[in-house]
Amino acid sequence: MDTAEKFDDKAPGNMKLADQIEGEQAMDETIRYPDQTVGTPYVDNPKMRMRDVEVFYGEKQAIHGVSLDIGKNEVVALIGPSGCGKSTFLRCLNRMNDTIDICQVKGNLHLEDQDLYDPKLDVVELRARVGMVFQKPNPFPKSIYDNVAYGPRIHGLANKKYDLDEIVETSLQKAGLWNEVKDRLHSPGTGLSGGQQQRLCIARTIAVSPEVVLMDEPCSALDPIATAKIEELIAELSESYTIAIVTHSMQQAARVSNRTAYFHLGRLVEMNDTDTVFTKPEHDLTEAYITGRFG
Amino acid sequence: MDTAEKFDDKAPGNMKLADQIEGEQAMDETIRYPDQTVGTPYVDNPKMRMRDVEVFYGEKQAIHGVSLDIGKNEVVALIGPSGCGKSTFLRCLNRMNDTIDICQVKGNLHLEDQDLYDPKLDVVELRARVGMVFQKPNPFPKSIYDNVAYGPRIHGLANKKYDLDEIVETSLQKAGLWNEVKDRLHSPGTGLSGGQQQRLCIARTIAVSPEVVLMDEPCSALDPIATAKIEELIAELSESYTIAIVTHSMQQAARVSNRTAYFHLGRLVEMNDTDTVFTKPEHDLTEAYITGRFG
Amino acid sequence: MQTGNLLLLLVVMIAGAYYMGHRRSFALARPLGGIRHLHSLPFYYAMRTAIWCAIPALVVLGVWLAFDDTLIRNMVMGSLPAASQPVDGSAANLMLNQISNVASGALSPASVSPEIAAAAEKLNSLRQLNTMAITVVVIVVAMLGTAWGWVKISPQMRARQQVEKVLQTLFMLSATIAILTTVGILMSVLFESIRFFGKVPATDFLFGLHWSPQTALRADQVASEGAFGAIPLFVGTLLISAIALLVAVPVGLMSAIYLAEYAPARVRAFAKPALEVLAGVPTVVYGFFAALTVAPVIRQIGESIGLDVASESALAAGLVMGVMIIPFVSSLADDVITAVPQALRDASLGLGATRSETIKKVIFPAALPGIMGGILLAASRAIGETMIVVMAAGLAANLTANPLDAVTTVTVQIVTLLTGDQEFDSAKTLAAFALGLMLFITTLLLNVIALHIVKKYREQYD
Amino acid sequence: DTRDYISIVGSSTVYPFATTVAERFGRSSSNPTPKIESTGSGGGMKLFCAGVGTQHPDVTNASRRMKKSEFAQCQENGVKDITEVVIGYDGIVFANSSKGKHMDVTLRDLFLALAKEVPDPKGGEKLVANPYKTWKEVNPALPNTKIEVLGPPPTSGTRDAFNELAIEGGCKTFPWLKAIKGEDKSKYKAICRSIREDGAYVEAGENDNLIVQKLEKNPNAFGVFGFSFLDQNRGKVQGAKVGGVAPTFDSIASGDYPVSRSLYFYVKKAHVGVVPGIEGYVKEFTSEKAWGGEGYLAEKGMIPLADDLRGDMQKQARGLVSMTDAELH
Amino acid sequence: MSKTTEQVRKSLAKRYRAERRFKAFGVGAIGFGLLALVLLFTDIIGKGHSAFFETYVKMEVTFDQDTLDISDVRDEEQLNFANYDGVIRNALREEFPSASGRQEKRELYSLISTGAGYELRDLLKDDPSLMGKSITLWLLADDDVDVYVKSAQDDRLESRLSDNQKSWIESLEAQDRVELQWNQSLFTHGDSREPELAGIWGAVTGSFFTMLVTLILSFPIGVAAAIYLEEFAPKNKFTDFIEVNINNLAAVPSIIFGLLGLAVIIGLFGLPRSVPVVGGIVLTLMTLPTIIISSRAAIKAVPPSIREAAMGLGASKMQVVLHHVLPLALPGMLTGAIIGMAQALGETAPLLMIGMVAFIVDVPGGPLDPSTVLPVQIYLWADSPEQSFVALTSAAIMVLLSFLIAMNTLAVFLRKRLERRW
């Protein structure tokens, strides 16, 4: 927690610097990419193990040979500049990329012993085990209640209406939305404010209690208090579940994660203990990023 | 700029406090709302003048009697907890609420001398003068180029293809997206990453150079560097335009705005110079919010 | 000039007006510093000029064409000597036809009286004059309109609003056509229905259980009291439509779902239009198919399990009709299902739902209004179909719910009554109109209910 | 708008013959081929009698005679002078698949098999709802098959003629039924011209080809349709003898076959000389090579009038003699 | 393993069964639809293919001036009305001198189609020097002969031909003087009472003009009406009422539209009967609900966020509609047009009322000439006694379906290009 305070989020020391770092591309030519990721991307006995993941959108390669592990009951933060491939990588982990026609995934991805891209794999089970909160809140055009109850219903997690009510309530409570919506559980989820929708989507995902939770910028539309609530939730979840979170807030990464992975233009540049990443980053790209400048 | 550093965004001093502030509702009963907004909501010779604005979604009232001014070339930040009505209020300012059937707006809203809800008003012209960046990025299902060129095209801002190309390029550059997309201007805007889409929407809005720019959490999906770029853009724009920005990042509010308005459950609690709001807030609700706790 | 050529010329002139308006708006914009200083885009100024060119000219042309014939006729008739003036309107019509036929050479001048031959020549010369005059006038009006539109262009002019107003008015007029059609249809059945109910008590018609087409067609044919109980017809309609929908809705919907959600693009590109062909096969063909291929099969199967199947059966007609209306459901549903945003699919799949669960629980409700529209169209088509029923289900108005019996439908009776040997005023012919009215009201009620259901269950996305 | 072609409407029964004539007329004259609409006799009358003027037809065909009411309507609308032309006969046959048994029925059998109400089989002058299920029950000489007859609907002229000639003809063979005619004409008609509605008689629409094809599929069923369809489908279907007479060309022409009716067309005299070619068309129709005993209409299945009748009719037609109210009944 | 995973595993087999069942239903449904289509097509093609060829008989004919009764070969009039049939009869008599008696001669003459005479006329017109000469020609056979020649050996027993005629044909067949040739008249002629001369070109042109009128009127009007109702009309009880009414119009039996057309377009506006313009207008009224309903569904399916985005940039309502909503909704609108037009193309009942169920020999030259349309031609042929019309009917259906497929292909191609997921 202490590292968190060091960072003044989104306020690069010298704002004018942004001018100089206009062209990432230009800079890329001068900086050598590490052949291998620096730091400690692997752990013993991981929950998920990814090796040499490459992702293509049509011709365009979005992820270049990324290898990393996510340990059991670990919170891994994925950080990096916009467009660097965080969401793309995250979506590989429960095969949501399948839904994009032009998207192709190569490499070795495992959830425990299960090869994720094994043709025989059961994606439904996989996605039930590996839940996801999407970057853009996408509530169903159904009532708030039905949004949250959707997962439990399809998986048959509640036997009685009473159980379901309870799941809905605790999920919404955990996502910090219960008080705001308890009087309007049956009004449509699409009629919520941006931040409320985001929390609804979080509640919807945790309602099925997946083993691994993937969160793509879950707090992007939230105020500090709601954010705190979600971070608390993450802490709570990490006691029994495994979590990968994409965030653009380095403070948040510092606060919630055990290890942090820094992505840059589709490559995993560095992965280390969160403390290490934020106090003594090994790679100069990482350092440039976390100090709010490049090089 | 200096106030900005005081805030550790999204990190309430004591995270466990979040537990106690679970129920805003519960708290509301004990706290008296000011009959009038505290601080200095009004300025001389404002660009936009709003009085006693009330907004209803069907039966439900989302904004209760909000009055404030936005001065010329001023950057006003709207802050407040998720669901407090920031977006709703912002959408009144260029009548985007018209598109929601059940939404009803009451009160007096003026852009310079123009009554916004005058039945004779040409909303099209209004919206050309008051541009908006929406909370959820919503690119057109067209190419990146066409997304940005759309506004200039319908407003006849470019006489020749060459001019249009230039507008598109500078807009994308200002939004910090040019380098990432210059090679794929003609691929679809919907195939961009979350943050890229957000910047595309910003570029699209500034391409028509409206007099007033309304931005609803424009940096929510952006990393610090891209955020810095946008903040710089805001600073640049404020030299000739008027800006209202909704943000959940108090640091950002502190960095970019001249005055800050704090909303709470549909009411404007306090509006003051940004420095004042963040250093010596007048209302206890404001103080509670900016210090990351309530009461 | 021929009207067709004149119209072509007008199109050219409209294009010219557009071009001139465009040029002028740019010319006006240049000193101001670009088109951004105009109120509207050059396109709108150009469109406005084109509209000014087109609308007055078209109105003049329309009015002229509506009246020139009458005028010329009157002039030709006026030129005839008093002695050979026709006695009444229809005689005048005939005489004119004769004159025109002589003028065009279809009748030889020798076969008619000299006055007529003279009139024919006059007609020819008047016609020539007329075409010349119309050409000149229309061109002049178009030019004047263009000039007016062109001169009026100014940087402050709200051309976009004006053009949009014209467009919106056109849109509104289009919608009015649909409404006028409704009114027209109501009118065309209402009066005759009232006359029918003057002859046959409404209660007999509405609640009567016996529909006997053997009433007196002619006064001298059969004198038994006519039985005009419409219930068997409505039951028959319901039965056949229900069978058809039982085929079309599941098949159509499942096809749509499969095409939109499962099928590879190539399969979809082929199968969707292929199914659409089913809607265009003439109903006579379906009729033969139902009567000569499906009905005998049903009969055989029925007899092999010991059922007594009429050679004409609701089942055969309903099944084949169901096939015919499949595309109404499949294509419309496919379109709206495709239109459901991907984000919703992702949300559901991301929670571990199977595809079918996603479809059933998320996509289907979101696409419901469109799907309902397709089903309503299909049902409407089923209700309105005649040929298949006549050929495969017969014309006997049995009050039965047994799909193996012969039944008939309201529409079939309307058609047979209207096209059969008819007498002007008999209750029998009028009954067609009363049936039409009843059908109109019934389907109206069904539609109200459908609208209600859609409103209730609609899930608006985004 | 000028009309330079003849416009003809009316009966679907006459349609095949009228079109044959029209086609030949169009080919062999400088006039355009007439346009012929198949509207049914009643529909044709309605259009024909709507008035004079180019928007109204010049000629209407009918498979029955013009009714008094229709004539009155014509007069009322200014269609004063009408020439009536009888062109020939149409036999109505009772037929089944060639695969089925050949039948020889009497009118009485037809009445008993198909009427709505029949004299009580147990005897007595009482009417009961038609109880017969098989032909054998009607007449022991007939085969033991279910009564199933496909025929036209009541809106069709063929059905009228069948009711009038066959069913009523059978009905009249019961003297006590015939006697009702004198007492209560309408009651008589109700009894003698009503067809059963319990499924034994199947109203199969106006498409005779469909009936023929259905008969092929179902050898036990019988059908009621025009002679030309029997003529053209010899080999597929066979016509039953009625009253011992087989439906042949000659038997119908001679009047031996009991179920046949006359075919007509009506000319609007006011249009003659106005619409070019009407006289020519009438001439072609009434020429020997068309409606004569060996004419091309006979080829098409129309049964010609007797020679002397033809002569009279030809004179009447070519002279455009107007008909009067009094001729109709 | 978490509780969820366990629970999910347990239920999974069942859910997958449901999934497979669901998918199988989908495949089954498509299969059913396509099977129906294939069945219909085989049925039609099986019946109709033979109509594309017709029988010709080789004969030597002499253009005998006396028989022809022509005094001056340059006189059009005389050429037009000469006795060509006589020439053919002479040829037949020479070929089969055994035929005696009126009955037998009639049988003999009826071997050759009445159309053969017109062929001779055209030959002579082209080359007057033929006068007096003998040439060998393929003459069009009568339809009964055609049926006989085409039918299989054992079906020949059912033929209408007399024994004499059969033996004559067989002797000609033995000499290889009977041949099936491409049926050109089918694609060039209008209707005829003689099956061997009947063609569908008149109906095809009629259908073309009718569909053109229908398309030009119904698509723009339907789309415009849908846009107005969905985007511009105020949302209230009245517009609800209109929506219901338009849906209801779809259920009005098509013949009623014919009645309306008869009363208004012919009665009130005085347009002539039997012309494609009137047919097109009536079919437009009938098709409009289909197009409006599907267009509205397509417009409704456009996500509001797209509209908001455009409006936020200062696009006017009209611009939002024309630039964003319309392109996204067009595929759905085209679907409406496709099935609406398909229905219109196959429709007969309303045309009955406005006089398009007619015998029209001359191929129409424009939308104001009397004409018939393909489905009506099919309906009329299906009701004709001559056996040859059975095959012709199916051939006409094949042509109609080709017409339909051609019409749809364009629209389907357009639709495919416009479709996208977002």
Ligand SMILES: Nc1ncnc2c1ncn2[C@@H]1O[C@H](COP(=O)(O)OP(=O)(O)OP(=O)(O)O)[C@@H](O)[C@H]1O
């Ligand atoms: N379309 C709608 N229909 C009904 N209620 C709505 C609708 N949109 C917003 N609301 C409600 O109005 C209130 C204010 O919403 P608003 O979107 O203005 O919040 P906000 O301040 O922008 O919050 P956030 O920071 O989460 O975006 C919330 O309680 C929300 O649930």
Ligand SMILES: Nc1ncnc2c1ncn2[C@@H]1O[C@H](COP(=O)(O)OP(=O)(O)OP(=O)(O)O)[C@@H](O)[C@H]1O
């Ligand atoms: N559907 C798609 N089609 C084509 N390219 C895509 C698609 N989605 C993403 N990309 C591209 O792939 C790259 C990585 O995108 P991704 O969404 O993973 O970025 P990200 O790290 O999540 O960024 P952000 O922080 O902005 O969300 C970007 O260059 C993006 O433009």
Ligand SMILES: [Mg+2]
């Ligand atoms: Mg992302």
Ligand SMILES: [Mg+2]
């Ligand atoms: Mg908001």
Ligand SMILES: O=P([O-])([O-])[O-]
């Ligand atoms: O058309 P009809 O001959 O039956 O009147």
